[in-house]
Amino acid sequence: MGSFGIPLFPEQASTFAQDIDALYLFIVAVSAFFALGVSVAVVVFGIIYRRRHEGEIGARIEGNLPLELIWSIIPTMIAMVMFGWGASAFYHVRTPPKEAMSVYAVGKQWMWKFQHLEGQREINELHVPVGRAVKVIITSEDVIHSLFFPAFRTKIDAIPGRYTQLWFEASKVGRYHIFCAEYCGTNHSAMIGWVTVMEPADYQAWLSGGGIEGTLVERGERLFQDLACGSCHLDTGRGRGPSLKEIVGTQVALANGSTALVDEGYLRESIINSQAKIVEGFQPLMPAFQGLISEDNLVALVEYVKSQSPSATTTAAAAPTAPPNPPPPGKRN
Amino acid sequence: MLDKLELPERHYLNNGHGLKSWLLTKDHKRIAIMYLISISAMFMLGGFFAAGVRLELMTPRGDLFLADTYNKFFTMHGIVMVFFFLIPSTPAVLGNFLLPLMIGAKDLAFPRLNLLSLYLFWIGIVFFFYALFSGGIDTGWTFYTPFSAAVSNTNVVPVALGVFIAGFSSILTGLNFIVTIHRMRAPGLTWFRLPLFVWAHYATSLIQVLGTPVIAITIVMLFTERAFGFGIFDPTRGGDPVLFQHLFWFYSHPAVYLMILPAMGVISEVLSTFSRKTIFGYSFVAFSSLAIAVFGFIVWAHHLFVAGISTYSAMVFSFLSFSVAIPSAVKMFNWTATLYKGTISFEAPMLYVYGFFGLFLVGGLTGLFLATLGIDVHVHDTYFVVAHFHYVMVGGAIMGYLGGLHFWWPKITGRMYSEFLSRISAIMVFVGFNLTFFPQFILGYMGMPRRYHAYPDEFQVLNVMSSGGSVVLGIGYLLPVIYFLWSLKHGAVAGPNPWVASGLEWQTASPPPTENFVETPHVHGEPYEYTPHVAREANLV
Incomplete structure (x- = not known):
């Protein structure tokens, strides 16, 4: 998506990409409303009440309690809507469904290693089927990395000494970026790769093409x-x-x-x-x-x-x- | 009228000459000047590193610097700007200079401690320069473990010690301010007659005193792990790498408010003066500073939403993070209402205030995106975050600082700078800033991670826009150096109160005498009082 040749959104290639973008646009709209409201007010006041001659003194207005309450309570309520929506989206993004298939990922300076249960092992490439929940269980061999799929709108840190996990259900066949999002040393920006989302039949064919070491x-x-x-x-x-x-x-x-x-x-x-x-x-x-x-x-x-x-x-x-x-x-x- | 004005015969700048009279001074105003020179130099050094970063990012491939060099550039940009410029900026320069003047005191409560703070700051800088000339550091300004503790082979220890020592400078300054505000107010200057600048610095000092020891402890832990192999953060020795992030952000998140709160104090002062009105909802603005300082301590884990903390603790910290938005919004609305029925004029300080409004609005509102969990998972560690914190810490804090510097420059030096050039500079900073950092929000949502030396081709257009804007921004930041220096010799004499401001600091000479006031002022009225009487005194009518 984009306009005037400037891209604005990454591809929406997971089931929750649209939900996250909708939430994003909601906050953009609320922010734009407040930013424009205040900006227009300060500019208009600046013009209407500009100093016309040197001796002018502003009106003595010390405050207004009802106004203070209104502009404390209304933003609080709007913030709570953002919190609730964001938390529920987060719960969804963080909770893999039971039937999700597992893939293991190991980050190390400076590559992503993926292992499928069926035995395939890949580096900086990940193949997944479309329309199926995939849970990625992640750790790191050295420093902290972060596995980031912009097209799926999710990421999680790869932390040495423990497993973390993320999940997604790819909704669109294609090839999408994998980035390392947590700075990890010299070639941090080269710790990138591609996730290939395939039709289930193609994915099966791909699976059967490797795995010499067994599952x-x-x-x-x-x-x-x-x-x-x-x-x-x-x-x-x-x-x-x-x-x-x-x-x-x-x-x-x-x-x-x-x-x-x-x-x-x-x-x-x-x-x-x-x-x-x-x-x-x-x-x-x-x-x-x-x-x-x-x-x-x-x-x-x-x-x-x-x-x-x-x-x-x-x-x-x-x-x-x-x-x-x-x-x-x-x-x- | 102005040509009749003359500098006072005796003031703090001509009370003693030579290096010794400066290095051994106990005068808060001279100490502030030395801070000003030090942090201005550090700002230019940090700007130099930023220029390197923006130059490299003109093209998608890492073709200007080696990856390691680039990593050192953004690391040293961050360390210099955060620890050696932003944290001391408004408090150590303007706060130091103005707090005693604003409360009618002769100096801070502990003048020698104040000088010690400056020396500690300088020693911190020396450690940083030692690291710089022995090859720099590449951990990012956040020093995340285990990279910083076990992997990086750059100068982590000297930089950490420099930050540790400079931290004590910050603690002592905060302590000094708190005692000064409690004990040294002029007769009649009750708490609710204090300028909001003083309230903001009180809140800032609380953070300095309560928060800075935590980063000091964290640095000691990092130091012991790196130097002696203690397994505090190293998982292979039973440590927890994420513990470092909790400790680091327990200080470093409040530290953001430590940068922005004093700038907000400046805004209240300048806004009142240039609209000749009292601040709307004085007590709400005052208490919102304290609320920001207090809430700031309970939101740190929003930096860890994707660092493996549990779903429910993430929700708690998301909820708490929104609580900081409310006092910030209250301030913004009260400032807007202050303009209503004012008599507004737009000299450079006021232009900076308007610039602050625009940039802080964007910076604050984009904080909502990051507090919102579902969004943060996507934009965490991307350029969205880079844009957000630059809008707050550079857009907000530096606009406030520069606005304050322009506002009090005639008080500090006794002379005026070029009105034309200063307006040009304020506009260039605002325009250049938006050109530089707004594209980065889009880049971040597109998915470009931060701290990338090379990046995929589709991000180039926005990166070129950003680099282009940074040229405008850089010139905007450099112009004041020229006209400020020019003003020292050639500027028109300002007189005690060129802006017809209401604060106590404007009731003494410019530059003030070493003892600040010839006789201790007595305060009778409310803060920011603009009455026809004030206008008559200032020869306006």
């Missing part, structure tokens, strides 16, 4: 075996580590008396910094994998553990209301 879960399973995770995490619950069956989406009781929701972030932390949240009844025996496993592999491992909880399906956070598992009987060695 993300398969890669995770190999890692699980290579790292010998299974020697402690027995499915029976009688190992030195808790069973990983059907844990995703549940609240687990921790040794320190609190509970934690098992989601991607919890799983990641429990691998990298295994002493942080020990499950009740277990000893802090697991080595910390900080620095020993790349973010890419971590993603595969997390996805494999998630696959052990088929009833939690695609999103970990989808079932936060599930009752906490009874702590497995701890086995001392």
Whole structure:
């Protein structure tokens, strides 16, 4: 969109792009009303009440309480409308639907790495199907980055040491910018790429064209075996580590008396910094994998553990209301 | 009439000569002059870096500077302008010069502490120059971790120490102002007879005293992590990189109000004088300054809406952010109403006030977009934000500062500058500013991220407009240097009250004597009183 050759809006290529633009135009209209109102008033007063000869003195008007109330209360009410509309739009933008498909993103100086569950890995390119909710789970290998899709009107920071997420449902086939929005060093402005929105059939064809290493879960399973995770995490619950069956989406009781929701972030932390949240009844025996496993592999491992909880399906956070598992009987060695 | 006026025989500028009489002075007015010279030099340095940035962005490809050089340019532009120009600007120059004069005092409460503030500021500048000449810094003025703590190999530590030390200058100035306003008011000058400039500086001082220690602590943390490897912000050592952002903005958001509030104080003074009217809703304008200072402390997390904070805490901070808009709107409406039935004249200071209205309106209203969560997710960290904060911190704060400088220049130096050139300058600043920064709102909504050395081709037209405007803006900012310097020798003698202003500072000679008032003034009337009596005294009728 644009006028006189000057573009004004980026493409609207996600389901919420139009809502965000509508909210934007609403605030533009309110702002224009107040800006013009005050500007016209000061200019008109400046002309009408210009000083005509040197001895003039302005009228003695000290204030007016009703006016003060009016111009405090009306802007407050308008601001509350903006707040409410903005908050509800934000809630929508921040809350992925349960059925969203997951893609993992890792930012590093200076590239975006994407991994699909089906096994495809891309750098500075992301392929997604049109008309399907996509949840991108993001972290960073080094400094803070920010994954920004202007055409989808959303972004989220990629923060080292934790997962953040965003979602979108692309509404229009095409190629759109990916930017890094958080300054990250020398080649910050080269940390850009393209998201390609494809017809579902084309997307399927694209998916089947790659993935020589198998799906993300398969890669995770190999890692699980290579790292010998299974020697402690027995499915029976009688190992030195808790069973990983059907844990995703549940609240687990921790040794320190609190509970934690098992989601991607919890799983990641429990691998990298295994002493942080020990499950009740277990000893802090697991080595910390900080620095020993790349973010890419971590993603595969997390996805494999998630696959052990088929009833939690695609999103970990989808079932936060599930009752906490009874702590497995701890086995001392 | 003007040709009959003569400079007073004895004033603060000729009370002692030579470098020593300046460097060891305890006179708040001389300290203000030294601040003025220091920050003007820093403003030109910051402007030089800005010119480099705008020159590079003329073309989409990064073909003028290396990426690292560009990154250092925008970083040093931000650090110089924020910490070494904007934060001290109005308070340290105009506040320092005028507070004692406006309340009928001989000096600030702690004159030696005031001189110490200046020296701390200079030491901060020395640290910055050390960093500059050993290769600069590339973290952005926000010093975000883990980049600043673990990755950047530039001079983070000396710059951080410079900002840390300059921060103490700010704390001590704030402390000095608070005590001065409480204890040194002239007989009869009750709180609600204080000029609004003083109220604004009181609110500013609260932020300086309460907020600046937080940035000092944050810098110490950054320093210990970078120098000794403490894991405060580094996630691989159990730290939290986002903690830095919370701490940084807990100071740096209020710091924005620290820049704009004193400028708002200037606006009230100039507006009243050039419309010869009392400020409409005096107490609302006064209390809105305090409200802005207080609310300013509870909105910091709106800088973190896309930094992984929870959806609900984002909503709380969005709600609170709107609360700052209300006192700002109240000020704007009261100023507008002040013009009603005034007798308005448009010398340069008033042109700056009108410019402030235009730019602050846009800056303030675009703040609403950023407080609105759904919009912020899209425009966060884009040029929309760059445009917004330049409208507030440059459009608002510098318009106020320059307006104030033009308004009180005859008081400070005893001489008038060229009326014609100063009007030209005010208009060029306003036009150039809008040309430079308005296109950046569109760029931001289009999706151009900030701090980009190179950018996609479709953003070029707007970037060229912006760079073109910055030339006009730059000339507008440089003109005052010329006519102000010219006025020192050749300007017409101003006399004590060239604008027929109502404040106490205009009831003493220009330039004032070292002790400010020959005898302590007694205040009987309300502030901003324009009566036929005042007019007669000023020989108007």
